Amino acid sequence: DDKGVTVLGLGAMGSALAGAFLAAGRPVTVWNRTPGKEAALVAAGAATTGTAEAALAANRLVVVCLQDHRSVHEVLDPVGDALAGRVLVNLTTGTPEQARELDAWARERGAEHLDGGIMAVPPMIGTPGAFVLYSGARGVFDAHRATLDALGGSRFAGADPGAASLQDLALLSGMYGMFGGALQAFALIRSAGGSATEFAPVLREWLGSMSDFVTGSAEQIDTGDYGTGVDATLAMQAASYVHLVEVAESQGVGTELLLPLAGLMDRRVADGHGHEDITSVIELLVGRRSL
Ligand code: NDP
Incomplete structure (x- = not known):
């Protein structure tokens, strides 16, 4: 189902992102390293999986919001093969260099990639005051914007994958x-x-x-x-x-x-x-x- 979204990482921000996609009527599949954080989302209609790999298989659009660049690689490196054909939207805060590195890494595995910067705190997600900066291929942004708009205003920062981070x-x-x-x-x-x-x-x-x-x-x-x-x-x-x-x-x-x-x-x-x-x-x- 192309309307669905997978969210990897259910910290304060990842949970807010998943909740906003649900509120917008999208089918959502969530995964978190430590089980237990998905309960409220599941009660609101989200599906959950025991592994990141199964969560990646559930939807083409995959939003990642983890602690830092290193944790993104810790989660994705072991499941790189499952990324082929996926659209990876990384909303984890990092540097422009890290965004460019992840972009090349994701492309090598056959995935499309957008890197983003969230300009909001979790309670603002899904409200008009929130906006998210995205960078990477413009076509990928345009294709998924309708879904991403559930988080707040979507703003394209540039084709350089590091532009949103900067x-x-x-x-x-x-x-x-x-x-x-x-x-x-x-x-x-x-x-x-x-x-x-x-x-x-x-x-x-x-x-x-x-x-x-x-x-x-x-x-x-x-x-x-x-x-x-x-x-x-x-x-x-x-x-x-x-x-x-x-x-x-x-x-x-x-x-x-x-x-x-x-x-x-x-x-x-x-x-x-x-x-x-x-x-x-x-x-x-x-x-x-x-x-
Ligand atoms: P939290 O500390 O609440 O959550 C961190 C998340 O990262 C948890 O899901 C945690 O999983 C996961 N994690 C950490 N290390 C690993 C690892 N090695 N492997 C797998 N999972 C890991 O942070 P937030 O949700 O608040 O922030 C997430 C991202 O969003 C950060 O990059 C932050 O900068 C960004 N952001 C946050 C804002 C905010 O106001 N909170 C605002 C704008 C951006 P586990 O539960 O297993 O520990």
């Missing part, structure tokens, strides 16, 4: 920058005995309006022009950033999250770019490794 990790890099910034902000509030709950709405409002930075800086990055129409020069920002470090120190709050950016801004100012926007710091980040 975008996924770029988005997470942005997210962790925000997490680090929010933690530093809350730490300052707490150091003065303040309530994080009371402060949260204003922090959220501020981060929301400051997220416009992404649009303006992208244009500067693509044109390489960091110096036109700058409202807040790097020299000004580097000078005022010193206060972030000083207040942390005087409040007994750690400065580990702050110092790396201070170092980069200062270096860029010292190199004569103080009149430019903070975006110009990117010149110190890219191109460290010769490709």
Whole structure:
């Protein structure tokens, strides 16, 4: 049955994926290394198998969501022959290199392959807020998109099998920058005995309006022009950033999250770019490794 989906891996995310396919009316077969995690899915109508090989035999479309690249190979290596004619959609987080490796490995075994990056936490799967990035052969994506859309919005990131992973990790890099910034902000509030709950709405409002930075800086990055129409020069920002470090120190709050950016801004100012926007710091980040 071409409408069916096999899901390998029933951790928090794999279970959510299988549940979303079921909710969309797809026949689902699930397998997990450790038995017991399939009970709720079986109650909701999923089939289960005792082996990964039997699960692979059940459907042409096979979605894999395991801990890491290594666990994907631990599950698939022994059953490589069963992959011929299958469409392997790997939604396990990994690096672009790992995605390319798995792509070549799957093709050698006669399987088609898409690599994906899930941009959601498990409760969001199947809701409009979730999206999944996919990369690999466009035709394979188009052929299975209707099924994959059950997970959330499906977005094609590129033909390079590593493209979805690169975008996924770029988005997470942005997210962790925000997490680090929010933690530093809350730490300052707490150091003065303040309530994080009371402060949260204003922090959220501020981060929301400051997220416009992404649009303006992208244009500067693509044109390489960091110096036109700058409202807040790097020299000004580097000078005022010193206060972030000083207040942390005087409040007994750690400065580990702050110092790396201070170092980069200062270096860029010292190199004569103080009149430019903070975006110009990117010149110190890219191109460290010769490709
Ligand atoms: P969990 O820790 O909940 O589940 C891990 C899964 O991997 C389990 O099914 C586990 O099986 C299996 N596993 C681990 N090692 C092996 C192995 N050697 N052989 C076979 N199976 C193995 O993780 P999640 O479900 O949360 O995450 C799964 C993937 O989804 C990860 O790559 C994660 O980065 C990604 N992801 C998760 C998000 C989240 O918010 N949770 C968000 C976006 C992506 P067993 O039950 O037998 O231990």
